[in-house]
Amino acid sequence: MKKENDQGKVDQKYGMVIDLDKCTGCGTCMVACAAENNVSVRPDQSDKERTITWMRLYKITNGKEFPDSEVSYFPRPCMQCDHHPPCVSVCVSTATRLDTHTGIVSQIYTRCIGCRYCQAACPYGVRYFNWWDTYFPKDKGLERYLSPEVSPRMRGVVEKCTFCHHRLMRAKEQAYAEDRREIEEEEYQTACTQACPANAITFGDLNNPEHEVSKLSKHPFAFRLLERLGTEPKVYYLSSRDWVRKLGDNFLPGEYQPVVNKTWANQNWSTKPGRDTFSL
């Protein structure tokens, strides 16, 4: 639903469309996200249950034997749930909230008491608790990457993807400096969007019909993760493959409706025409 602000203008609703047919699983988005947002590392990163990966890449397969086996990579940032985000209403100290003007779910680290109720409530597992003290190895040159725009997090608080919110601030400041009220589509892009070599990620304002995301989100191949739970994620995925779309939600037997309408298959915005005939 488009919300209007005090001046009667439609508010922004920043969102993301990730084309799973284009994603090669290279992991650049993960690295870019970590570097951009001062995500601290640990000497031993093998502890997968406690590492911090705001952008996480899942590898999914169709579970079939060769030669029918297929693999897809599934990048997963915070879904920035639009409707009653599960994490927001539960937070005891109002450390996390949904900004209705931008649609971004933000996190105030210095207000978080680390109760982790938000983690328990989020079904996407995008919230990360700082189990360890922050660590930026000096001799590896990592300290040079530290961005002054993003606050590093202390031990004992929960953190998560913010759609590189600081970049929005930067773009806004630039616009005000140039006496503009609006910011252009390319002025605010997340780090993962910019870094993706396959151009699989598109970012922008879902409420603005001029923005690419807004068009792509209406693509017949578009779906959202666990959509039926009603969290209304602002991250959309595109896939022409039924088995991938099927893995986007828990469908009971006979419930999944394949995208059979082929009328768009030959249009240029169709990612991989014809692939939706893939049988399960």
Place this chain on the structure above:
Amino acid sequence: MDSPLLPQGVKRCSTWAFFFWTLPWLALLAWGGLSAFLCLWKGLNQTNMSNVFAFALWIVFDLAVIALGAGAFFTGFLTYIIGKKELKNIINTAVIIGFICYSGAMAMLGIDIGQPIRGWFIFWHANIHSMLVEVSFCITCYLMVLAIEFIPIILENRKLEEIKELRLFGHNLHEIMAVFAATGTFLSFFHQGSLGGMFGVMYARPFAAREGFYIWPWTFFLFVLSAIACGPLFTILCTKLTEFLTRKKLVPDSAIQLLAKISAWLLSLYIVLKIFDYLGWIYGIVPRAGLTFESFFREGPYGMWLVVLEMVFCGILPAIILMVPQGRKNQAWLIFAALLTCTGIVLNRFLFIVVTLAVPVMPFDRFWSYLPTWQEWGIGLAVVGYGFLVFSLAYRYLPVFPKERELNPVPES
């Protein structure tokens, strides 16, 4: 050695025997102290909690002890508000157990959060929509009420009673106890319910999610009901354990039987509603989330047997035993049923916490397992040690059981 401090006209073990009795509990406390120190110093990485298991053993313990401690508010309500005079003989025990459970839970919560020094933000930056805020407010206030209810019992100590001002103060507090009982009932009702609500509102977690009316999910009422059913039974269990250890009769049967009877009705009502809850969840919420009942018990050590154990063996069975007058009048059956009920409540809280988070909601996510570390057990068991210690001290030095003298006359020597 400490005989001037002991209540008059009752028999207590020797100081040395008492000292040796406290040693294991002190050891548990020391273990907990070390664990707490490590957690505060090094962080929660001392536990086996993870980003998947954000809530774990401590929250299970918390929810369980708070439910078991519900005997305090409910017995207070029955004694002072409904006017069940026979319960005056067991109200002190209920209050002390309630105090132990609540203060233990608060201490555990202090370690469980990542930034304990910021704990007060719950009150300062309170998010009124969060059920956990309601829980925190009510528990804090209720702990104060429990402390106020505990004070007159402490002031009845033989030595303290000799001080006139304290005696008068304690006496006056006694007179207005109904006010605190009413406040406690109000506060308890809401936080017991909100503890259930905390899980019921997690609508994106289909295992815990429950619908209901208006802002309250069903779990709100189920948690209240289960707490007031098992709380008094836990008080009975503790009394029976004390009677067993001291080889004395401490509470007249009339009080025990009345509590057991009320619990039996409440437990039966709870079990009926819980069955409806399970049915509503299995045929309503679960399929709407695209899952089936079995999908929650497919992976890991969490089998369907947990639900059978919770509902049949620790729910329906004790409810039947307690509902039958012969059943609850028989000591062994009464204790057995009370034990089963308390186990069932702990199991219920375990299911709501650990299993809820263990089951991944995303279809391609994997199952992670969780086993607590010794530090986690240390903190949890320290509450048990603390409970034994406080209760033993109270029993030794305070007239906890008003009928003790009458039921166990000390032979003239």
